[in-house]
Amino acid sequence: MDCAMDFAYFSRDQYQKSEMNIIEIDLSCLKQGSNLATGEPIYCSGCRSLLSSYSHLIRTEPKTTWPCEFCGVVNDLNLDEEEIPNAPELTYVLESAAQVSRSSEGNSERSTIIFCIDISGSMCVSKPVSGKLHLKTDKQNELLKLIMPGEEDQYWPGSNRNITYVSRLQCVQAAIESQIHDFMTIAPDKKIGLIAFNGEVRIIGDGTADDIITGDKLNNYQVLKDYASQKVGSYVTKKVSETGKLLKDKILSLEESGPTALGPALLMSILTAGEGGPGSKVIICTDGLANIGLGSLDIPENRDFYITLGALAVEKGVSVSIISIEGDECKLEALMSVTEASGGNILRVAPENVSEEFANILSNDVIATHVAVEVTLYKAVQFKNEDSSSLSFGKSRLQKKVGNATSASSFSFAYNLKSDEELDALMIDKQNLQFLPMQAIFTYKSLEGMKCIRVINRRQPITFNKQEAQKNAKVDLLARAGRRQAAKFAEQGRYEDMRICALEWKNEISQQEFKNTNNLKMAQEFHADLDDLQQEVLEQECLEKQMGYEAMDEEILGSLNEMEMPKRERVQEEKKAAKPERREVFQDKFISKVNKMQKKK
Numbered sequence: 001m002d003c004a005m006d007f008a009y010f011s012r013d014q015y016q017k018s019e020m021n022i023i024e025i026d027l028s029c030l031k032q033g034s035n036l037a038t039g040e041p042i043y044c045s046g047c048r049s050l051l052s053s054y055s056h057l058i059r060t061e062p063k064t065t066w067p068c069e070f071c072g073v074v075n076d077l078n079l080d081e082e083e084i085p086n087a088p089e090l091t092y093v094l095e096s097a098a099q100v101s102r103s104s105e106g107n108s109e110r111s112t113i114i115f116c117i118d119i120s121g122s123m124c125v126s127k128p129v130s131g132k133l134h135l136k137t138d139k140q141n142e143l144l145k146l147i148m149p150g151e152e153d154q155y156w157p158g159s160n161r162n163i164t165y166v167s168r169l170q171c172v173q174a175a176i177e178s179q180i181h182d183f184m185t186i187a188p189d190k191k192i193g194l195i196a197f198n199g200e201v202r203i204i205g206d207g208t209a210d211d212i213i214t215g216d217k218l219n220n221y222q223v224l225k226d227y228a229s230q231k232v233g234s235y236v237t238k239k240v241s242e243t244g245k246l247l248k249d250k251i252l253s254l255e256e257s258g259p260t261a262l263g264p265a266l267l268m269s270i271l272t273a274g275e276g277g278p279g280s281k282v283i284i285c286t287d288g289l290a291n292i293g294l295g296s297l298d299i300p301e302n303r304d305f306y307i308t309l310g311a312l313a314v315e316k317g318v319s320v321s322i323i324s325i326e327g328d329e330c331k332l333e334a335l336m337s338v339t340e341a342s343g344g345n346i347l348r349v350a351p352e353n354v355s356e357e358f359a360n361i362l363s364n365d366v367i368a369t370h371v372a373v374e375v376t377l378y379k380a381v382q383f384k385n386e387d388s389s390s391l392s393f394g395k396s397r398l399q400k401k402v403g404n405a406t407s408a409s410s411f412s413f414a415y416n417l418k419s420d421e422e423l424d425a426l427m428i429d430k431q432n433l434q435f436l437p438m439q440a441i442f443t444y445k446s447l448e449g450m451k452c453i454r455v456i457n458r459r460q461p462i463t464f465n466k467q468e469a470q471k472n473a474k475v476d477l478l479a480r481a482g483r484r485q486a487a488k489f490a491e492q493g494r495y496e497d498m499r500i501c502a503l504e505w506k507n508e509i510s511q512q513e514f515k516n517t518n519n520l521k522m523a524q525e526f527h528a529d530l531d532d533l534q535q536e537v538l539e540q541e542c543l544e545k546q547m548g549y550e551a552m553d554e555e556i557l558g559s560l561n562e563m564e565m566p567k568r569e570r571v572q573e574e575k576k577a578a579k580p581e582r583r584e585v586f587q588d589k590f591i592s593k594v595n596k597m598q599k600k601k
Helices: 097-104 138-146 168-186 215-219 221-230 240-252 262-274 300-316 332-342 351-362 420-425 466-470 475-491 495-510 517-549 554-562 565-577 588-599
Strands: 022-026 058-060 063-067 074-077 089-093 112-118 126-130 163-167 191-197 201-205 211-213 281-286 319-325 346-349 366-377 381-384 397-406 410-417 435-446 451-463
Touching: 022 366, 022 475, 112 168, 112 262, 163 168, 163 351, 168 191, 168 240, 168 319, 168 351, 191 240, 191 262, 201 262, 215 221, 221 262, 262 281, 262 300, 262 319, 281 351, 300 319, 300 332, 300 397, 319 332, 319 351, 332 346, 332 397, 332 588, 346 351, 346 588, 366 381, 410 475, 475 495, 475 517, 475 588, 495 517, 517 588
Parallel strands: 112 191, 112 281, 281 319, 319 346
Antiparallel strands: 022 410, 058 063, 063 074, 089 451, 126 163, 191 201, 201 211, 366 397, 366 435, 381 410, 435 451
16 A cells, blocks of 8 residues: 555645545555464454554553544453554454365466457458568468469569568467467466357367357356356366467467357356466457357347356456457457456457567466455545445445456555535544544455455655645656546546546646656656547547437527426436447447556556
8 A cells, every 4th residue: 555645635725635645555465475463353343444553552451442543433452462463564364274275275376378269250351561471370371282383473563572461360379379389488387278269169278178169058158157067177187388289289270250259258268267276367369249149249238248257257266358459349348347357457459469468468467366445544534536335434435346356456546635514523623633544454365265354554644735745756656546537537438527637637747846757757658648548538529429429409408498397307318218328339449548547557
């Protein structure tokens, strides 16, 4: 838990708010060691915060009391000296050693990688790539056999001869083959499997299987789950050092045809990867819209299927990442529910860049599953720009379900002092505030199966002097927070709020004192990123106007205002019903840009 400044800054004027009160939660802390706590966590009876090493204990024989630093409730304690927290960061293990041993038995080094590859007809679309590339796919070799002697030179006069036309599938095949080759060298014990899909789902596994699922089975969730249960231990059982060559041959033999059964393929991929235990990964590579079987996005109601898959991935401890190849629309906004819950990523890339993105995803490992975070601040302070459904304790507590966490997972939040009226009701004089206590509680399951609570406490000094607060501001942390907030507004379709947010953050970053060229470079990059996001939003708005989101002109507004209330509401509802759900018209490149902005380090 890192703060953007050495001080929490509040203005004496309640109407002057600061963007600089930022705290960042980096979930890589769940992988790092911390002191193991003795005994059980001790909760405040008033606000459910935890006793910490910063808590002030009053000892009067025969009892000890704890006035909670967050809500002020006085708690009577009956505990031994060794049960008192002795460090700001502690880990509580909620399972016995015997339970941990049973739950983790056999899990070591079992994690599996499943490449789930689209081989529908659109994957044959090709594009010119500079240079003479020697591709290894069977199709290219077969075509070369058809060329008669003397027919090798088939270029138009004046055309560029230093190019190779490469299909989307060929790019994916080359990228996966390269990754398998690397694993055979640097991680020969890793288990890797392949599932391909078009109008049917083909399970190749580690190269030793070749099952095909087709027909009505693709439309039945329970049938597919039962099928996977019957096949447990059949698909990915051998190390890549044993089957790597066979698996590469199978990958290079794939050919494009038919529609896109993405939903059933993704379900089978999660179930197959889940056999490898927590930390396993699914990487799905597609260029088109799911249009066959479960999750077919031709039917809007099927979007809920991907929420179900997200929950399944969390249950299995599997991260799901989606690489969308530039070209056709895949409706990434519907697939985001899987990647967000599972700790995966969602990317839209040019075919020739697929290999690089595979490598980036594979380097980002799941470190904990079933993760939930609860952040509590002193009752005089409240969170800013958060959904009300995630707030409690007078907006001084934020609860966030993360699902699977990776070493790159992090999020930021902003806070500010409550209004003078609210402080008066709490009987708090802001002039007397000196320190801001804050506490983050992580509940999670480790990859070994342990159920744990990690607690991190901070005690930040407070200042009413802006210059003092800005002295050692962390520009990188502020920039990440600004990107995330602007991207969040964009994702919610709150475009005007996004523009206001971008302007405020640009001004805030510009006011910082840049003590080195690195900070200046980060600030310039931040401005460029927000400019790019604003351009993406502008293009999205133009599309939405074509789809029925244009503002009603003055004449229509005037006629609506003259109507009686019931009729006016009915007309407005009819207009609303005639429009598609806003998220349904988000372009893939818009979703990809927003997602990239939220996760950029």
